[in-house]
Amino acid sequence: MSAFEARLQRIREHMVKESIDGLFLMMSSDLQYLTGVRRQPHNPTDDDKHGDELYGAFITPECGPIFVVPRMGASSYVRSQSEGRPWIEDIVVIDDGEEPLAVARDVLRRLGDPVKLGVSGRLWARSLFLLKEARPELAFVDASPMIARMRAVKDAEETRVMKEAGLITDRVFAAVLKQLRPGMTEYDIAREVDHQVIVCGGSGVSFHTGIVVGGEDICRIHAQDRKTGDTAVVPGASITFDFGVLWQGYASDFGRTIFCGEPTKQYRDYHDLVMRAQSEAIAVMRPGQITASELNRTARRVIEDAGAGDYFTHRLGHGIGIDVHEPPFLYELDHTVLEAGMCFTIEPSIRVPGGIGVRVEDVVQVTEEGGVSFSNFSRDYLVI
Amino acid sequence: MSAFEARLQRIREHMVKESIDGLFLMMSSDLQYLTGVRRQPHNPTDDDKHGDELYGAFITPECGPIFVVPRMGASSYVRSQSEGRPWIEDIVVIDDGEEPLAVARDVLRRLGDPVKLGVSGRLWARSLFLLKEARPELAFVDASPMIARMRAVKDAEETRVMKEAGLITDRVFAAVLKQLRPGMTEYDIAREVDHQVIVCGGSGVSFHTGIVVGGEDICRIHAQDRKTGDTAVVPGASITFDFGVLWQGYASDFGRTIFCGEPTKQYRDYHDLVMRAQSEAIAVMRPGQITASELNRTARRVIEDAGAGDYFTHRLGHGIGIDVHEPPFLYELDHTVLEAGMCFTIEPSIRVPGGIGVRVEDVVQVTEEGGVSFSNFSRDYLVI
Numbered sequence: 001m002s003a004f005e006a007r008l009q010r011i012r013e014h015m016v017k018e019s020i021d022g023l024f025l026m027m028s029s030d031l032q033y034l035t036g037v038r039r040q041p042h043n044p045t046d047d048d049k050h051g052d053e054l055y056g057a058f059i060t061p062e063c064g065p066i067f068v069v070p071r072m073g074a075s076s077y078v079r080s081q082s083e084g085r086p087w088i089e090d091i092v093v094i095d096d097g098e099e100p101l102a103v104a105r106d107v108l109r110r111l112g113d114p115v116k117l118g119v120s121g122r123l124w125a126r127s128l129f130l131l132k133e134a135r136p137e138l139a140f141v142d143a144s145p146m147i148a149r150m151r152a153v154k155d156a157e158e159t160r161v162m163k164e165a166g167l168i169t170d171r172v173f174a175a176v177l178k179q180l181r182p183g184m185t186e187y188d189i190a191r192e193v194d195h196q197v198i199v200c201g202g203s204g205v206s207f208h209t210g211i212v213v214g215g216e217d218i219c220r221i222h223a224q225d226r227k228t229g230d231t232a233v234v235p236g237a238s239i240t241f242d243f244g245v246l247w248q249g250y251a252s253d254f255g256r257t258i259f260c261g262e263p264t265k266q267y268r269d270y271h272d273l274v275m276r277a278q279s280e281a282i283a284v285m286r287p288g289q290i291t292a293s294e295l296n297r298t299a300r301r302v303i304e305d306a307g308a309g310d311y312f313t314h315r316l317g318h319g320i321g322i323d324v325h326e327p328p329f330l331y332e333l334d335h336t337v338l339e340a341g342m343c344f345t346i347e348p349s350i351r352v353p354g355g356i357g358v359r360v361e362d363v364v365q366v367t368e369e370g371g372v373s374f375s376n377f378s379r380d381y382l383v384i
Numbered sequence: 385m386s387a388f389e390a391r392l393q394r395i396r397e398h399m400v401k402e403s404i405d406g407l408f409l410m411m412s413s414d415l416q417y418l419t420g421v422r423r424q425p426h427n428p429t430d431d432d433k434h435g436d437e438l439y440g441a442f443i444t445p446e447c448g449p450i451f452v453v454p455r456m457g458a459s460s461y462v463r464s465q466s467e468g469r470p471w472i473e474d475i476v477v478i479d480d481g482e483e484p485l486a487v488a489r490d491v492l493r494r495l496g497d498p499v500k501l502g503v504s505g506r507l508w509a510r511s512l513f514l515l516k517e518a519r520p521e522l523a524f525v526d527a528s529p530m531i532a533r534m535r536a537v538k539d540a541e542e543t544r545v546m547k548e549a550g551l552i553t554d555r556v557f558a559a560v561l562k563q564l565r566p567g568m569t570e571y572d573i574a575r576e577v578d579h580q581v582i583v584c585g586g587s588g589v590s591f592h593t594g595i596v597v598g599g600e601d602i603c604r605i606h607a608q609d610r611k612t613g614d615t616a617v618v619p620g621a622s623i624t625f626d627f628g629v630l631w632q633g634y635a636s637d638f639g640r641t642i643f644c645g646e647p648t649k650q651y652r653d654y655h656d657l658v659m660r661a662q663s664e665a666i667a668v669m670r671p672g673q674i675t676a677s678e679l680n681r682t683a684r685r686v687i688e689d690a691g692a693g694d695y696f697t698h699r700l701g702h703g704i705g706i707d708v709h710e711p712p713f714l715y716e717l718d719h720t721v722l723e724a725g726m727c728f729t730i731e732p733s734i735r736v737p738g739g740i741g742v743r744v745e746d747v748v749q750v751t752e753e754g755g756v757s758f759s760n761f762s763r764d765y766l767v768i
Contacts, residue, residue, distance in 0.1 A: 029430060042426040043591040045635050046413060046506070046707040050699075050715065072698050096699060097716045121510040122430070125503050126526050128512065142510050191582065198575065207427040251429050314456050315434075315480060323430040331434065332481045 003155060004036045005087050012061045014146050021114030022060035023143050024131065026123050029322035030147045031057055035065050035088060037081040038249050041204065049073045051094030053127040054104055056120070060111050067091045068107060104134035118143030148327040152319055153341040158250065159365065162321070162343060165247035166363055166374030169254045171200040172245065173377050180384050182260055186211040186229045193243050202245030206252060206324045210242035215357040235261035238356040240349075244324055251324040253345050254375050255361030258382045268381065270308065270350045270358045275379050277302040277348040278360050281316065285364060285371030287340040295338065296330040299348045308350055317345035320363055342366045387539060388420045389471050396445045398530050405498030406444035407527050408515065410507050413706035414531045415441055419449050419472060421465040422633050425588065433457045435478030437511040438488055440504070444495050451475045452491060488518035502527030532711040536703055537725040542634065543749065546705070546727060549631035550747055550758030553638045555584045556629065557761050564768050566644055570595040570613045577627050586629030590636060590708045594626035599741040619645035622740040628708055635708040637729050638759050639745030642766045652765065654692065654734045654742045659763050661686040661732040662744050665700065669722060669748060669755030676718040683732045692734055701729035704747055726750045
């Protein structure tokens with residue numbers, strides 16, 4: 001049995017247990033996880049396809065996955081994605097002249113008129129409205145948390161792919177370092193990263209590359225349509241990197257900090273502190289031993305005890321896999337107990353507004369021996 | 385009164401007329417249109433922020449816009465976006481340790497306990513579930529069609545920005561043509577396009593660049609995480625371009641076709657046909673004179689009458705503005721009467737699977753004198 005068939009079987013068992021009659025999942029990471037059919041990557045602005053409020057798949061304990069697919073811009077893609085995946089029961093195509101409401105009614109009837117339907121957490125409101133119009137008896141529940149629990153633990157094949165993504169990320173960073181020069185702006189550096197992601201074999205970036213010279217909040221310098229600014233590298237400045245690659249449908253997420261010139265004492269102190277916070281967190285990433293919020297506190301305490309807590313302003317990290325951010329999250333409200341195979345970013349940072357910034361980030365997997373990092377670029381001082 | 389204040393006033397009048405107590409719009413093109421606050425561009429894979437199911441703004445006839453914003457990764461961005469926009473009433477920040485449900489209850493109470501709430505068409509299911517849990521009396525309607533009708537007609541300032549986007553697009557294409565060589569793959573060409581978009585001053589691409597050598601369906605050659613393939617340019621091949629830029633928060637969308645070597649008779653015939661279909665459509669784009677579906681038929685008839693109808697497999701075009709695709713759509717089911725100021729792509733094509741492809745695409749505005757194209761690169765035979 002393939003991994004996808006095993007996952008479909010497991011989600012069907014969940015459905016029966018939770019008295020859910022069926023699922024409707026939009027084209028999403030959840031659907032990729034369960035069926036192997038990948039979504040098309042998001043465009044920077046919204047596009048549309050006729051019938052796209054039903055673009056996704058229905059799965060019940062007895063039947064499906066039945067994909068519903070707009071003719072235009074999607075049907076040939078999904079057909080090619082479904083090749084060699086015999087567990088996909090059918091592909092229903094919505095023609096440009098066809099009413100999605102009629103298609104929804106037909107498919108729901110074919111599924112045996114479900115009442116309780118689990119849906120993607122990010123399914124569109126207008127998809128829900130259409131389904132409700134097609135079958136007013138429908139009640140909806142958020143199915144994503146159930147699938148997220150399955151997705152959180154990576155199997156051997158996912159681990160292999162994510163390790164490869166980590167190695168590609170290391171190569172990208174090494175290639176970028178060779179090109180780095182004082183005078184380059186954050187934006188120049190980000191473009192070099194994006195270029196090297198392709199040169200080094202990645203399918204693309206997993207999120208918009210973030211480069212910051214100094215200690216500013218990356219959101220503050222978000223230049224409307226991109227994520228980096230025009231500050232140039234000068235002696236005495238720190239340059240923080242935050243980028244990731246897509247590789248075989250999985251994401252990496254990586255961070256290091258470069259110093260321009262001879263590192264100052266403040267920089268070295270903060271750099272040491274951030275690296276120590278990360279390594280202490282990685283060391284305790286054992287299954288059954290610690291929760292997400294406790295892991296967050298482990299790293300935070302290192303930085304707080306050194307009096308720099310106010311400069312560490314975000315959570316310690318997040319789950320990662322098909323999506324760059326996925327549950328569990330390493331912060332106060334998440335009490336998930338870590339399990340073997342879970343993967344998290346471990347990304348403590350110190351940002352001094354108007355001053356320097358230091359960050360590090362690696363994807364780390366929970367194992368019996370503690371965390372295993374998928375990227376392994378040096379965590380020593382890096383200078384240009 | 386600013387354009388945004390005028391738009392807010394108009395949407396409030398709509399709310400009163402339709403007996404809608406308030407709106408909840410996610411960070412989206414709709415919200416950009418009404419308030420000037422731009423969303424952050426979509427990442428290729430999903431990310432998350434704590435509280436992001438409420439990331440957006442509430443607007444009622446009496447109060448708002450009140451933005452609700454996750455602390456992490458969003459609050460400093462929205463604060464900077466709201467500078468100089470006094471029509472924004474407030475920004476409510478959700479801290480990492482705060483329960484979104486409590487925030488939702490507070491804000492809804494502050495809005496006077498609305499019952500009928502208009503929401504973004506693409507609002508997440510889990511946002512609806514949260515709002516419903518916060519206030520079970522809530523009933524939801526899709527507010528996007530109401531806003532789409534306003535957005536369809538571009539005002540003078542939007543027209544100015546979109547014309548500039550068109551000129552940038554022309555410059556990008558001219559720069560790419562200079563680099564084009566036999567032997568380059570579709571992917572090489574797409575990377576050159578993306579590079580020139582930045583060199584020529586665009587903020588980024590408005591959608592993933594699509595380059596096709598020959599007559600294949602672009603979706604068929606979609607290489608998982610990107611939109612172009614590995615077919616190389618050889619003599620006798622057509623190269624179709626489909627790309628757009630983002631400029632000051634607005635999208636362009638553009639197409640031309642290049643032939644490698646001396647154009648064959650079949651290529652010239654199809655090229656002439658596609659250009660004629662486009663020019664006949666543009667000529668009749670007058671306000672009050674024609675509907676979206678009739679405009680679609682006008683162009684389609686030109687290609688069908690020449691016996692090539694089977695090779696023109698998609699709609700004639702789509703509205704465009706903040707998003708690359710927005711209503712109205714030029715296809716059979718859309719009976720919107722064209723109004724002055726509306727902007728559409730006009731993009732007839734002919735694709736012979738296994739053979740050649742020809743496409744053209746321009747953003748064209750409806751005026752009393754017929755359509756006015758925002759991009760003006762030559763529509764003659766283009767060869768390398």
